[in-house]
Amino acid sequence: MKNNIIILGGGQAGIYAAREIRQNDSKSNIKILGEENSLPYERPPLSKDFLLDKKKAEDLYFHSNDVIKNENIEFENISINKVDFENKKLFAKNDNVYSYDSLLISTGSENKKLTLDNNLKNDIYYLRNLEEAKKIKEIVSNKNKITIIGGGFIGLEIASSLSQLQKKVIVIEIGNQLMGRIIPKQIADLVQNTHIEHGNEIILNKQIEKITKKNDDYEILLNDNSLIETDFIIAGIGSTPTVKLFENTNLKLDNGIVTNQFCETSIKDVYAAGDVSNFYHPFYERNMRLESYQHAQNHGICAGKNIAGVKTEYTSIPWMWSDQFNLNLQLTGICDEYDEIIERGNDINNGVIYFFLKNNKIRGACGVGIIGKVGRDIRITSKLTEKETIVDKQILSDQNLKLNKLVQK
Amino acid sequence: MSEENWIEVGSTDSIEEEDLIRFDHQDKTFCVYKLTDGFYATDGICTHEAVHLEDGLVMDDEIECPMHQGIFNIKSGEALSPPACEDLKTYPVKVDNDKIFIKID
Numbered sequence: 382m383k384n385n386i387i388i389l390g391g392g393q394a395g396i397y398a399a400r401e402i403r404q405n406d407s408k409s410n411i412k413i414l415g416e417e418n419s420l421p422y423e424r425p426p427l428s429k430d431f432l433l434d435k436k437k438a439e440d441l442y443f444h445s446n447d448v449i450k451n452e453n454i455e456f457e458n459i460s461i462n463k464v465d466f467e468n469k470k471l472f473a474k475n476d477n478v479y480s481y482d483s484l485l486i487s488t489g490s491e492n493k494k495l496t497l498d499n500n501l502k503n504d505i506y507y508l509r510n511l512e513e514a515k516k517i518k519e520i521v522s523n524k525n526k527i528t529i530i531g532g533g534f535i536g537l538e539i540a541s542s543l544s545q546l547q548k549k550v551i552v553i554e555i556g557n558q559l560m561g562r563i564i565p566k567q568i569a570d571l572v573q574n575t576h577i578e579h580g581n582e583i584i585l586n587k588q589i590e591k592i593t594k595k596n597d598d599y600e601i602l603l604n605d606n607s608l609i610e611t612d613f614i615i616a617g618i619g620s621t622p623t624v625k626l627f628e629n630t631n632l633k634l635d636n637g638i639v640t641n642q643f644c645e646t647s648i649k650d651v652y653a654a655g656d657v658s659n660f661y662h663p664f665y666e667r668n669m670r671l672e673s674y675q676h677a678q679n680h681g682i683c684a685g686k687n688i689a690g691v692k693t694e695y696t697s698i699p700w701m702w703s704d705q706f707n708l709n710l711q712l713t714g715i716c717d718e719y720d721e722i723i724e725r726g727n728d729i730n731n732g733v734i735y736f737f738l739k740n741n742k743i744r745g746a747c748g749v750g751i752i753g754k755v756g757r758d759i760r761i762t763s764k765l766t767e768k769e770t771i772v773d774k775q776i777l778s779d780q781n782l783k784l785n786k787l788v789q790k
Numbered sequence: 791m792s793e794e795n796w797i798e799v800g801s802t803d804s805i806e807e808e809d810l811i812r813f814d815h816q817d818k819t820f821c822v823y824k825l826t827d828g829f830y831a832t833d834g835i836c837t838h839e840a841v842h843l844e845d846g847l848v849m850d851d852e853i854e855c856p857m858h859q860g861i862f863n864i865k866s867g868e869a870l871s872p873p874a875c876e877d878l879k880t881y882p883v884k885v886d887n888d889k890i891f892i893k894i895d
């Protein structure tokens with residue numbers, strides 16, 4: 382039977398879902414509706430190699446126009462502003478109406494905004510998409526002292542890139558460590574030291590009281606009455622799932638769109654994947670929402686299979702990375718449910734990893750090291766986690782002993 | 791092809807099975823692998839960003855980059871999983887008297 386399949390949101394999860402549906406279903410119409418005037422592209426380089434001019438916009442596309450066309454996937458640049466789930470219709474600002482038999486929602490997430498005086502709204506910059514990255518890149522070329530509000534992954538990656546562009550960078554973080562509480566404090570401190578060694582100033586435990594514009598510059602007043610002078614401000618204070626469109630509908634929302642392990646939402650024939658979905662993970666036996674490259678890809682593929690009628694559970698062990706200066710940080714599994722922590726290594730040059738265990742099995746791990754030094758061990762850790770291997774803690778804690786000895790074939 | 795193009799990498803027992811070693815020659819870096827059915831060689835740097843694949847994980851016929859988990863087929867060099875999308879160059883390998891040689895063009 383020929384179906385109309387609509388994918389709302391043309392990002393990573395959306396494009397991987399579309400291609401997976403086509404792999405399993407040669408007949409249905411597949412249409413991606415995306416509000417960004419760009420084919421689906423990778424976001425990770427926006428805060429790193431794109432700012433550093435090592436990658437151009439055209440290097441970021443997942444697939445060329447030809448690949449997408451050859452697979453008979455339609456991409457339309459349009460913003461949807463109303464949904465009627467009962468009659469299976471989507472409405473665009475320009476009065477276009479789209480009917481679907483199956484719908485995938487992959488609208489991603491959006492940056493939280495600072496609550497400030499209205500007259501400063503346009504003075505604070507945020508980074509989520511290519512247009513914003515282009516703007517930031519253009520403006521910072523004429524700026525020297527840049528303040529980043531928020532010491533999360535994206536803020537720190539921008540801080541690392543701008544430092545490499547010879548800018549003076551100040552990072553203001555409200556918490557008592559960088560990158561939030563899921564990252565072990567020891568690892569956050571190692572990353573912080575690297576920023577400081579490269580000349581970045583890191584201010585922890587401080588809140589912003591007021592920002593005042595002084596000609597072309599700004600004065601930031603902190604809650605300890607200290608003043609920071611700066612000529613450009615970027616905020617990276619976290620993100621929320623893009624669900625505004627669904628707030629007055631029957632779609633079940635709770636920190637994103639609630640889905641089961643098959644990417645199905647509370648409404649029949651409506652699926653969700655990627656950053657926007659708060660999905661049930663059968664391995665961890667709980668719901669979670671992830672904002673990561675690997676998840677957007679694999680979750681999109683899983684949704685694509687289910688939409689095409691190939692019933693598939695989503696069981697991927699979470700994994701994400703962050704690159705700052707010459708460091709590569711990686712996180713696998715979940716690091717907030719444990720009864721024991723084991724440390725492997727203590728020198729950033731060889732990599733440092735913290736394993737989080739529950740009942741002698743690994744639930745998650747977080748590591749950082751000079752580029753290339755933690756990836757293999759973190760990858761093996763994902764396998765050990767998935768296989769629920771009872772691990773030999775001696776091997777885990779001794780960097781001279783190879784972790785792959787623990788993997789049962 | 792002239793004989794000079796074959797460069798000695800080391801002895802066959804210098805690599806464990808399903809593992810790799812890094813081999814630097816002039817200003818280039820290579821990875822030489824021992825798989826269940828023999829020895830193979832590829833460029834030593836990931837095609838995504840400039841990261842040494844020597845720290846990657848060898849699984850069956852694949853090498854996974856330690857930085858972003860891009861995956862390549864070791865025998866064909868094909869990029870199998872994003873963010874890697876450009877193929878990895880491969881090189882012919884021969885074994886002579888328990889010594890591994892790779893042919894660099």
Ligand SMILES: Cc1cc2nc3c(=O)[nH]c(=O)nc-3n(C[C@H](O)[C@H](O)[C@H](O)COP(=O)(O)OP(=O)(O)OC[C@H]3O[C@@H](n4cnc5c(N)ncnc54)[C@H](O)[C@@H]3O)c2cc1C
Pocket residue numbers: 389390391392393394395414415416417423424425426427428459460461462487488489490508509510535623626654655656657671672673674675677700701702703704
């Ligand atoms: C700067 C930055 C750096 C990152 N770095 C890393 C990293 O180093 N490692 C890592 O693992 N992850 C990283 N991520 C996270 C990763 O990129 C995301 O998790 C991933 O892109 C999510 O994919 P998605 O398809 O769910 O959403 P997105 O890729 O965000 O796509 C959603 C799309 O839907 C569109 N949309 C929303 N609403 C509508 C509407 N009403 N109508 C039409 N279109 C709509 C949006 O405009 C957007 O184009 C980074 C993210 C950012 C922003």
Ligand code: FES
Pocket residue numbers: 836837838839840841855856857858859860872873874
């Ligand atoms: S550097 Fe190898 S996948 Fe990115």
